[in-house]
Amino acid sequence: MRSHHFRLVAGIGLDLLRALAVTLGIVVVTFVLIRMIPGDVVDVRGIEGSLTYSQQSAMREELGLNKPWFTQFIDWSGMVLSGDIGQSARFARPIADLMAAVLPSTLLLGVTALAIGIVLGVTVSVLAILFPRSIFVPVVDLITIWSITVPTFSIGIVSLIVFAVWLGWIPAIGNFVVPALILGIDTAGSIAKALYEDMREVETAEYVRAARARGVSHTRIVLHHILPNALSVTIAIIGLMLAGVFTGAITMEVVFGLPGLGTLTLQAIQGRDYAVVQAIIIWFGVTVILANFVADTLRKLINPRLRTL
Amino acid sequence: MTTLLRVDDLHVTLDTRNGLVEAVRGVSFSIDRGETLGLVGESGSGKSITAMSLVGLAPPGTSLKLRGRAVLDGIDLTAQDERTMQGIRGKRIGVVFQDPAAALDPLMKVGEQIREALPASRDRLAIDERIGTLLTEVGLDIPGVRERYPHELSGGQQQRVAIATALAGDPDLLIADEPTTALDMSVQAQILQLLETLKQSRGMAMLLITHDLGIVSKYADRVVLLKRGEVVETGAAATVLGAPRHDYTRMLLQSRPRLVANAPSSSDPQRNDILAVAGLSASYAGRGAFAPRITALSRVDLELRRGDALAIVGESGSGKSTLAKVLVGLVGRDEGRIRFNGSDLDPERMGPVLRQKIQYIFQDSYGALNPRLTVGQAVAEPLAIYGKPRHGWRDEVVRLLEEVDLGSAHLGCYPWELSGGQRQRVNIARALAVSPELLICDEIVSALDMSVQAQVLELLARLRKTRSLSLIFISHNLAVVGALCNRTLVMRNARVVEEGPTGDILTAPLNPYTRSLVKAASDLDRIFPLAEPRAFRTLAI
Numbered sequence: 064m065r066s067h068h069f070r071l072v073a074g075i076g077l078d079l080l081r082a083l084a085v086t087l088g089i090v091v092v093t094f095v096l097i098r099m100i101p102g103d104v105v106d107v108r109g110i111e112g113s114l115t116y117s118q119q120s121a122m123r124e125e126l127g128l129n130k131p132w133f134t135q136f137i138d139w140s141g142m143v144l145s146g147d148i149g150q151s152a153r154f155a156r157p158i159a160d161l162m163a164a165v166l167p168s169t170l171l172l173g174v175t176a177l178a179i180g181i182v183l184g185v186t187v188s189v190l191a192i193l194f195p196r197s198i199f200v201p202v203v204d205l206i207t208i209w210s211i212t213v214p215t216f217s218i219g220i221v222s223l224i225v226f227a228v229w230l231g232w233i234p235a236i237g238n239f240v241v242p243a244l245i246l247g248i249d250t251a252g253s254i255a256k257a258l259y260e261d262m263r264e265v266e267t268a269e270y271v272r273a274a275r276a277r278g279v280s281h282t283r284i285v286l287h288h289i290l291p292n293a294l295s296v297t298i299a300i301i302g303l304m305l306a307g308v309f310t311g312a313i314t315m316e317v318v319f320g321l322p323g324l325g326t327l328t329l330q331a332i333q334g335r336d337y338a339v340v341q342a343i344i345i346w347f348g349v350t351v352i353l354a355n356f357v358a359d360t361l362r363k364l365i366n367p368r369l370r371t372l
Numbered sequence: 373m374t375t376l377l378r379v380d381d382l383h384v385t386l387d388t389r390n391g392l393v394e395a396v397r398g399v400s401f402s403i404d405r406g407e408t409l410g411l412v413g414e415s416g417s418g419k420s421i422t423a424m425s426l427v428g429l430a431p432p433g434t435s436l437k438l439r440g441r442a443v444l445d446g447i448d449l450t451a452q453d454e455r456t457m458q459g460i461r462g463k464r465i466g467v468v469f470q471d472p473a474a475a476l477d478p479l480m481k482v483g484e485q486i487r488e489a490l491p492a493s494r495d496r497l498a499i500d501e502r503i504g505t506l507l508t509e510v511g512l513d514i515p516g517v518r519e520r521y522p523h524e525l526s527g528g529q530q531q532r533v534a535i536a537t538a539l540a541g542d543p544d545l546l547i548a549d550e551p552t553t554a555l556d557m558s559v560q561a562q563i564l565q566l567l568e569t570l571k572q573s574r575g576m577a578m579l580l581i582t583h584d585l586g587i588v589s590k591y592a593d594r595v596v597l598l599k600r601g602e603v604v605e606t607g608a609a610a611t612v613l614g615a616p617r618h619d620y621t622r623m624l625l626q627s628r629p630r631l632v633a634n635a636p637s638s639s640d641p642q643r644n645d646i647l648a649v650a651g652l653s654a655s656y657a658g659r660g661a662f663a664p665r666i667t668a669l670s671r672v673d674l675e676l677r678r679g680d681a682l683a684i685v686g687e688s689g690s691g692k693s694t695l696a697k698v699l700v701g702l703v704g705r706d707e708g709r710i711r712f713n714g715s716d717l718d719p720e721r722m723g724p725v726l727r728q729k730i731q732y733i734f735q736d737s738y739g740a741l742n743p744r745l746t747v748g749q750a751v752a753e754p755l756a757i758y759g760k761p762r763h764g765w766r767d768e769v770v771r772l773l774e775e776v777d778l779g780s781a782h783l784g785c786y787p788w789e790l791s792g793g794q795r796q797r798v799n800i801a802r803a804l805a806v807s808p809e810l811l812i813c814d815e816i817v818s819a820l821d822m823s824v825q826a827q828v829l830e831l832l833a834r835l836r837k838t839r840s841l842s843l844i845f846i847s848h849n850l851a852v853v854g855a856l857c858n859r860t861l862v863m864r865n866a867r868v869v870e871e872g873p874t875g876d877i878l879t880a881p882l883n884p885y886t887r888s889l890v891k892a893a894s895d896l897d898r899i900f901p902l903a904e905p906r907a908f909r910t911l912a913i
Binding site for chain 2: 266267268269270272273274275276277278279280281283287288291292365366367368
């Protein structure tokens with residue numbers, strides 16, 4: 064095994080350990096933060112008038128909410144480790160069932176949007192480098208400015224009015240394609256700008272000139288020398304953007320009336336349903352950590368010089 | 373012999389963001405098949421641009437406008453479109469660049485970079501065999517080398533790979549643009565010899581671009597001397613260098629550093645040690661989590677008398693820069709004792725008073741200056757830091773600038789408006805602003821043209837006398853130390869190999885490694901004694 068292979072494997076192993084440590088941190092912080100919010104699920108039920116004081120006490124007792132935080136955390140961790148992420152006190156259903164019901168649609172929306180963003184962003188910026196005097200150069204700027212200045216929810220509402228109300232092309236509730244496109248273009252902006260600027264930078268490198276002096280074609284130089292050397296930062300950005308894509312997905316779900324994590328989160332927060340909110344936040348955290356781990360691993364695979372420990 | 377390339381009245385104008393720059397103005401020369409033509413000049417003379425315009429490659433961020441003719445085998449290179457030039461690059465004209473670390477794609481394996489330069493073919497076996505042949509031809513017969521990335525090779529090996537990529541298309545003409553400037557002394561000779569051998573075995577012509585007249589005299593048949601984009605002198609190498617007709621040529625010949633030790637030792641009557649280092653060791657973290665630490669300095673001892681100038685000489689990785697950096701606390705030490713002015717010194721916890729006494733000047737004159745500060749502000753900065761009254765700054769700065777042969781005219785200049793030599797003078801003036809006793813110069817002339825190098829060395833020698841400065845002068849080139857340093861310390865692999873008076877080191881080195889360094893430096897030095905006034909040849913090697 065060559066030394067850079069060893070460093071690759073060892074580096075990925077260390078990254079994994081770091082990811083686990085961060086996950087643990089997120090779990091602890093989330094648990095504490097949620098409990099610092101005044102009011103709990105029993106209070107909300109009380110205000111709604113459906114419980115007497117003694118019923119409330121009994122419910123707290125049953126849910127373990129009167130125990131110290133630390134004991135609650137130990138009990139909860141034990142449950143999670145045995146594969147049970149708990150019951151929703153508000154909906155009286157297992158949290159796993161609640162999330163399983165809405166996760167696929169949110170995941171589909173987020174992943175589709177990210178895929179559109181990557182394909183669009185990378186394609187446009189590579190075309191802009193391949194054809195430096197073409198329309199693609201201003202297009203990079205256009206989608207970048209679009210993604211920075213136009214909030215997804217407002218363009219979501221506008222497109223609902225235009226496409227659903229005026230033109231009648233899409234249903235007002237439950238359309239999937241338009242929100243995916245809106246989120247995708249939003250993502251493409253940051254990717255295109257970062258990649259384009261990095262490629263411009265790499266284009267001035269001596270090894271690009273050297274490849275040209277060897278008679279390598281412009282297309283091959285762009286695809287085999289400039290793009291790989293510029294990708295590193297972009298991959299890191301994509302990893303970081305995943306979180307944004309999922310938050311965006313939640314907004315889009317609410318605007319376009321799609322069933323999903325967004326609606327569930329809203330209901331859980333309004334009902335002070337600790338256990339559900341906590342599960343959602345942790346799920347988000349783990350997803351983002353996982354995405355960054357994948358991004359780092361990809362960068363290590365592309366760039367042997369990053370294979371240090 | 374038949375003419376391969378004829379360049380006629382070539383004008384090159386660069387279209388830069390700041391307007392047009394006429395870089396080459398009416399250059400004419402020709403190269404015969406199998407011949408080596410040396411293209412010589414200082415930085416800014418247009419030698420690289422002339423050569424690169426033959427393959428239509430502009431410096432980054434600019435574009436070329438060509439006038440005149442450059443005919444290679446009946447093809448006028450100035451009149452071809454990009455597509456045709458692509459067919460000429462690599463196949464008719466190959467290029468070897470100065471810095472192999474920069475000229476190889478860091479993400480592409482060695483074999484792949486060579487494969488890319490080969491004519492497209494479906495026959496994988498034939499291509500693999502061809503890559504093997506090329507690697508053998510450039511002397512890189514290491515098993516598995518084609519699976520390696522450039523950063524896993526040494527500088528010399530990287531340049532061999534770069535040469536293999538340039539040869540892959542079997543060019544008739546090889547342009548070698550300062551092919552050894554970025555390499556260590558002992559590797560330089562090997563690479564030049566390799567180029568010479570390849571040229572002969574392939575019957576290839578070579579356009580050798582260099583600022584080093586020693587290299588030209590040894591490897592070029594004919595020479596073209598450029599200054600500010602115009603030809604100053606041209607002819608057979610032996611004639612031009614042996615009997616130069618122009619002052620510029622004579623000046624270039626005379627500013628070549630000689631292997632001559634003529635620096636006086638200190639005249640200070642006290643003759644006590646300003647610096648004494650004993651058993652100094654330092655190390656860097658290894659490249660892996662469990663990799664052992666890399667030893668950068670291993671039990672180094674040295675003594676520096678007040679007013680003496682000590683040269684620390686070695687190749688890259690020898691530990692010479694680490695030693696200097698430990699002395700000012702830029703790198704931590706593992707063990708060892710440093711005494712400065714008779715008392716113990718802990719460089720990493722040095723107070724402001726001691727910091728003024730030891731000043732450090734860096735190799736990269738541009739990087740060492742804040743681009744947002746004018747020369748005046750840069751030199752005044754230490755005065756401000758050490759609380760000198762503001763009303764005296766201007767006079768003090770002008771006095772310092774005059775001391776390094778600049779003047780009040782430079783006060784308002786920004787670093788990019790100065791030449792490399794001027795910037796290094798500003799750095800020296802800034803170091804002098806706090807009246808140091810010990811000045812550490814880390815390769816401060818190695819990025820400068822030879823004529824400028826000679827001037828800066830002269831300045832340092834003068835400052836050493838007028839300010840009774842003690843100097844530590846780090847260099848990879850033995851030839852530049854003789855005029856400035858009365859003592860020399862040679863380092864290799866983190867250890868001191870030899871230390872003594874510079875004269876002894878240059879004439880009678882004891883250690884075999886020192887001997888090889890002296891030989892490498894003198895090989896190029898000995899070749900054209902004719903051009904030298906007798907006074908310059910005080911030392912026979």
